[in-house]
Amino acid sequence: SARDQLGKVAVADAAALQPMVDVALAVDARGLLGSEAGRQVALPSVIGHGQLDALVALATGQGEDPSRTIAISSLGRIGGEAAGRALTSILERKGEPDAVRAVAFKALRRAQRAAEKHTGGES
Secondary structure (H helix, E strand, C coil): CHHHHHHHCCCCCHHHHHHHHHHHHHHHHHHHHCCHHHHHHHHHHHHHCCCHHHHHHHHCCCCCCHHHHHHHHHHHHHCCHHHHHHHHHHHHCCCCCHHHHHHHHHHHHHHHHHHHHHCCCCC
16 A cells, blocks of 8 residues: 555655655555654655644544654644644543643644744734
């Protein structure tokens, strides 16, 4: 599958791989973003194109998997209302591990600072 092939790529030309990344994300975003090699190839595309659905699905899952914390951090970098809602929901959820809450808090603050900077500090 495309996800399996992307996982084998060591050095990639992002522009050349974009069509394959798009297909792999549509078929199995969680699987692609769940592997280190897959994240290396797919995250620049996901973040660059603001593809929130894949990140939100991964970020709002369960556990302390590195792919989840990377997705949470990425939401903070992308920012916007949808990312803010997802990050807030993680922070409000009871039983979240402290490490995940810390990453979500930092990501939410990053998104808020970027929004404040963009709007000139107006709330």
